Amino acid sequence: MGRSPCCEKAHTNKGAWTKEEDDRLIGYIRAHGEGCWRSLPKAAGLLRCGKSCRLRWINYLRPDLKRGNFTEDEDELIIKLHSLLGNKWSLIAGRLSGRTDNEIKNYWNTNIRRKLLNRGIDPATHQPMNQNPSATNNNNDNNNSVLDVAVTTTTTTTISFSKATPTIHYLVKEVEDEAKHNIDGENIILDLNLELRISPPHHHHHQNKSSSSSSSSSSSSSSSYMQPIVQYHNHHHDQHQPLKTDGRRSSVASGTTICFTCSLGVETNKQCSCASSLNDTNSSSTGYDFLGLKTGALDYRSLEMK
DNA sequence: AATCGGCGCAACCGCTATTCT
DNA sequence: AAGAATAGCGGTTGCGCCGAT
Numbered sequence: 001m002g003r004s005p006c007c008e009k010a011h012t013n014k015g016a017w018t019k020e021e022d023d024r025l026i027g028y029i030r031a032h033g034e035g036c037w038r039s040l041p042k043a044a045g046l047l048r049c050g051k052s053c054r055l056r057w058i059n060y061l062r063p064d065l066k067r068g069n070f071t072e073d074e075d076e077l078i079i080k081l082h083s084l085l086g087n088k089w090s091l092i093a094g095r096l097s098g099r100t101d102n103e104i105k106n107y108w109n110t111n112i113r114r115k116l117l118n119r120g121i122d123p124a125t126h127q128p129m130n131q132n133p134s135a136t137n138n139n140n141d142n143n144n145s146v147l148d149v150a151v152t153t154t155t156t157t158t159i160s161f162s163k164a165t166p167t168i169h170y171l172v173k174e175v176e177d178e179a180k181h182n183i184d185g186e187n188i189i190l191d192l193n194l195e196l197r198i199s200p201p202h203h204h205h206h207q208n209k210s211s212s213s214s215s216s217s218s219s220s221s222s223s224s225y226m227q228p229i230v231q232y233h234n235h236h237h238d239q240h241q242p243l244k245t246d247g248r249r250s251s252v253a254s255g256t257t258i259c260f261t262c263s264l265g266v267e268t269n270k271q272c273s274c275a276s277s278l279n280d281t282n283s284s285s286t287g288y289d290f291l292g293l294k295t296g297a298l299d300y301r302s303l304e305m306k
Numbered sequence: 307a308a309t310c311g312g313c314g315c316a317a318c319c320g321c322t323a324t325t326c327t
Numbered sequence: 328a329a330g331a332a333t334a335g336c337g338g339t340t341g342c343g344c345c346g347a348t
Binding site: 015016037038050051054058087088089090101102105109 | 332333334335336337338341342343
Binding site for chain 2: 051
C-alpha cells in the first residue's frame with residue numbers, strides 16, 4: 001500500500017495567497033525549515049495543498065530571492081543558457097542566483113522572446129530567421145515553425161529542426177515530403193544539420209489526447225523527455241549513402257541499412273519497412289533503439305552537445 | 307469616466323521520476 | 328515487487344494592472 005494523502009483536497013484553498021497565509025508559511029519554515037511539504041500545511045495551519053505551499057515558498061517567499069528587473073547581463077546569460085539547455089528552466093535558474101525557474105520562464109516568454117524576434121533571431125533555435133524564402137513557405141508563422149528546410153540552388157539541402165514537436169514521426173515525414181517536393185528528380189544531397197530537440201519514442205495516449213484537444217499543442221508530454229540538442233556531422237562521409245548499423249555508411253547493396261526514422265528510434269523495427277534488412281539480434285527483441293544507441297546506428301562520437 | 311486590449315506575473319495543471327509503505 | 332503518494336518540472340491559464348481610445 002502507498003502513503004496516505006498529503007491533504008484533503010476538498011478543504012484546500014486555491015488562488016491568490018493572502019498576507020496571513022504568507023506569514024504563516026514563512027513563520028513555519030523559519031521555525032522548522034524547508035521540506036516535508038506533505039505535512040507542512042496541516043502543521044502550519046494552512047488550508048493549502050503541500051504542492052501549493054512549496055510553489056509559493058520557492059517562487060515568491062524565499063528570502064534569497066532577488067526581486068526586481070533583470071539586468072542586461074542576466075538577459076544575455078539567460079539567452080546563452082537557453083541556447084545550450086533549451087527550456088530547462090530549472091537548470092537555467094540554477095545558474096542565476098536569486099532567480100526562480102518560474103520567473104525566468106515568465107521573463108523569457110514576455111521579454112526575451114520578443115527581444116530575440118526583434119533582432120531577427122528565432123528564440124527556439126537561436127538562429128537567424130527568414131534566411132530563405134522556401135523556409136517561410138513551409139512555416140508561415142515563424143513562432144510555430146516545425147522545421148526549416150533551406151534548399152539551395154546547388155545540390156545541397158540543409159534541413160534543420162527548430163522545435164521540439166509532438167512527434168518526430170510527423171516531423172520526419174515533413175522533412176521527407178519537403179525534400180521530395182523540392183528536389184524533383186534532382187540529385188540532391190541531404191545535409192542533416194540536426195540542431196534539434198529529439199524526443200524519444202512518442203506515446204500514443206499522449207498523441208490521442210493532444211489530437212482530441214483543441215488547445216494544445218503543448219505538451220508537457222513531449223517536453224518532459226530529455227531533449228538533447230545534438231549535431232550530427234556527416235560532412236566527411238558519402239552523404240548519399242544510408243546509415244549502416246555500425247554507424248558507418250554503406251552502400252545500399254550491402255544490405256544492413258536502416259532508415260532515418262528508425263535511426264532516431266521513432267519506429268519500432270517491426271513497424272518500419274526497413275526492418276527487413278536488419279539483423280534481428282540487434283533490434284526486434286528489444287523494441288526501440290533510441291538514437292541507435294543499441295545498434296550503433298548513429299555514431300555518437302560524432303554527436304556533441306551544442 | 308468608462309471600456310477595451312495587451313502585458314506581466316502568480317498560481318495551477320499535468321506529467322515523470324523518485325520515494326515510501 | 329507493487330502500488331500509491333510526493334517532489335519537481337515545464338506548459339498553460341487567469342487575473343490584475345496599466346495605457347490607449
